[in-house]
Amino acid sequence: MNERRPPWFLLTGLLIGLGLGLLCSWVICAPSVRPGTPKQLRPDFKEYYRALVARAYAYDHNLPRARARLELLGAPANNIADTLRVQAQRALAEKHPQAEVRALSELAAALGEAPSPKKASPTPHKTQLPTATSTPTQKPKSTAAKKATATPTPTGFPTLAPTPTPLPTVTPRPTTVGGLFLLRSEKLLCDPKKGPLLEVWVKGSDGVGIPGVEIEVQWLGGDERIYTGLKPEIDPGYADFVMKPKVVYQVRTGAGAAVPNLTPMQCQDKHGRRYWGGWTLVFIKR
Amino acid sequence: MLTTRKQRWIAFLIAIAVGFGIGVYYGKTVKPVEYTDIAPTDLRADFKADFVLMVAEAYQNDHNLQNARRALGLLGGDPQSAVQQALTFAIEHNYGSQDVLVLQKLLTDLQSQSAGGAP
Numbered sequence: 001m002n003e004r005r006p007p008w009f010l011l012t013g014l015l016i017g018l019g020l021g022l023l024c025s026w027v028i029c030a031p032s033v034r035p036g037t038p039k040q041l042r043p044d045f046k047e048y049y050r051a052l053v054a055r056a057y058a059y060d061h062n063l064p065r066a067r068a069r070l071e072l073l074g075a076p077a078n079n080i081a082d083t084l085r086v087q088a089q090r091a092l093a094e095k096h097p098q099a100e101v102r103a104l105s106e107l108a109a110a111l112g113e114a115p116s117p118k119k120a121s122p123t124p125h126k127t128q129l130p131t132a133t134s135t136p137t138q139k140p141k142s143t144a145a146k147k148a149t150a151t152p153t154p155t156g157f158p159t160l161a162p163t164p165t166p167l168p169t170v171t172p173r174p175t176t177v178g179g180l181f182l183l184r185s186e187k188l189l190c191d192p193k194k195g196p197l198l199e200v201w202v203k204g205s206d207g208v209g210i211p212g213v214e215i216e217v218q219w220l221g222g223d224e225r226i227y228t229g230l231k232p233e234i235d236p237g238y239a240d241f242v243m244k245p246k247v248v249y250q251v252r253t254g255a256g257a258a259v260p261n262l263t264p265m266q267c268q269d270k271h272g273r274r275y276w277g278g279w280t281l282v283f284i285k286r
Numbered sequence: 287m288l289t290t291r292k293q294r295w296i297a298f299l300i301a302i303a304v305g306f307g308i309g310v311y312y313g314k315t316v317k318p319v320e321y322t323d324i325a326p327t328d329l330r331a332d333f334k335a336d337f338v339l340m341v342a343e344a345y346q347n348d349h350n351l352q353n354a355r356r357a358l359g360l361l362g363g364d365p366q367s368a369v370q371q372a373l374t375f376a377i378e379h380n381y382g383s384q385d386v387l388v389l390q391k392l393l394t395d396l397q398s399q400s401a402g403g404a405p
Contacts, residue, residue: 009294013301020302021309030319035330042323045360049326052337052357060384069336099348210306 008071035086039074042187046073050087051096054103063110070111084108085230092212092227105230180211181256181283188265190277196245196264197278202228202237204285209237213283216252245276327362331375334361338372339385342392351399354392366400369393 057066075144087153088104178260181202189199202213209227228239243249245264252258261280267277313319321328326337338358345354358365373389 007297009298010301013298014305014308017302017305017307018309019305021306021311022313023309024306025310026319034319034321034328036321036324036328037330038333040324041329042324042325045324045326048357048360049337052340055347056340059343059347059388069340070331125309243359256384 020106038069038072040200041073049073050084051091051100051104052105054084055100056105057107057110058099066107067111081108081111081150081215084111088230089227091282092153092229093214093225101230102232105232109231110235169220180286181253183256183281184284185280185282186259187280188267188277189280190267192267192269192275194278196243196276198241198243198249198251198262199278199280200228200241200251200253201235201280201282202234202239202285203282209235210285211236213237213239215239215241218250218252218258219247243278254285256283309370325362329361331371332379334368335372335375335379337361337394338369339376339381339389342369342372342388345392345395346388351395355396366393366396368395 017145021124038046050073053066053069056069057063070084071076073081077127084104085108088101088108091104092101131247148181161212164223180216184203191197198217200215202210202215204210209228211232213228214227215228217224224241226241228237231238243262243264247263249262250258250260262279262281264276264278266273266274326334329337338361341354341357344357345351355365358368361368369389369392373386373393376386376389
C-alpha cells in the first residue's frame with residue numbers, strides 16, 4: 001500500500017530558503033551606507049534643514065519651492081506650518097539668531113495663509129524615494145535626479161523664478177526678555193473672525209510693543225509657552241493663543257503675577273447668533 | 287527506494303533555492319533596508335545640490351560666510367568643493383539661471399576669502 005503524505009519537506013525547504021534570503025538581504029548583504037532623502041535625516045538635522053528652507057525662502061519668497069522642500073522631510077502637508085511655528089518659538093526661546101526666528105515665523109505665516117496645492121503632479125519625495133535596488137545614486141545623472149531637477153512641477157527646485165518682493169522691514173528684536181510685567185487691561189474679545197483667541201500685548205512704558213517676551217499659558221493638564229514678536233505684521237509685542245471652550249486658563253508673563261480664570265465666553269453677533277469669544281490682555285513692562 | 291530518496295533531496299534543495307530567491311526579492315525590492323537618522327553628508331547627490339542651493343540663497347540674504355561655511359561643513363569635506371559639485375550638478379541638470387547665479391556668487395566669495403587667507 002502506498003501512503004500519501006503531504007510534502008512537508010518542500011515547505012520546510014521553502015521556509016529555510018526564505019529565512020536565508022531575508023537574512024542575506026537585510027543583514028549580510030545589506031548596503032552599509034546608502035545616499036538617502038531628507039526624510040531620513042536625524043531629527044536635529046531635519047530641524048536644521050527646516051530652518052535652512054526658511055532662510056532660503058526669506059531670500060527668494062518662492063512658496064511652492066519652500067513647500068516642496070519641506071514636504072521632502074515627510075511631514076503631512078497640513079502640519080508643516082504648525083511645525084514651523086513651534087520651531088520658531090523654540091528657536092526664539094533657545095536664543096537662535098533673530099534672522100532664523102523671523103524666517104521661520106514668516107514662512108509659517110505664509111504657509112498658513114496659502115492653501116495647500118492639490119497634488120496633481122507627483123511630489124518630489126514620491127518620485128525620489130530610494131529603494132534598496134535603485135540605481136547607484138552617486139551618479140547625478142540618474143533618472144530620479146533628472147526628474148527632480150529638469151522639470152519644474154515635480155520639485156520646483158531649480159526653475160521657478162524668484163519673486164523679488166522685499167522682506168518686510170522689522171525692527172531687530174532682542175531675545176527673550178525678562179522683567180516685571182503688570183496687567184494693564186483685561187477685556188473680552190468678541191470677534192467672530194477671531195473666535196476664542198487669547199490676545200496678549202506686551203508694551204513698554206512708552207507704549208511700544210516688546211518682542212521676545214515669554215508668556216506662559218497654563219490650564220488643567222497642560223501648559224504652553226508663547227512668545228511675542230512672532231507676528232511682527234500685527235505688532236512686535238503681540239502674541240496669541242487659541243483657547244478651547246470650557247477650559248480655564250491662567251496666563252503669566254515674565255515675573256508678573258498670573259492672570260487666572262480666563263476661559264472662552266459666549267458672544268452674540270447683531271443677528272443674535274452665538275459664538276465663542278476670547279480675551280485681550282495688555283501688559284506693561286515696569 | 288534510493289531514487290525516491292534522492293528525488294526528495296533534490297526537491298528539498300530546489301525548495302530552499304526558491305525560498306532564498308523569494309526572500310532576497312522581498313528583502314531587496316518589496317521591503318528594502320531603509321536607513322534612518324542619517325546626516326546631511328549621506329544625502330543623495332540631487333538633495334545635496336539643493337542643500338547647497340539653500341545655503342547659497344540664505345547667504346544672499348545675510349552675507350554671512352561663516353554661517354554658510356558651517357552649513358556646508360555638514361555635507362562633509364571642503365565647503366568650496368561642495369559648492370563646486372552643486373554648481374556642476376545645477377548646470378548639468380538645467381537649474382534656473384538665478385539658482386546658478388547664487389551658487390556662483392557663493393563659490394566666488396568662498397574662493398576669494400580663501401585667497402585672502404581669512405579663516
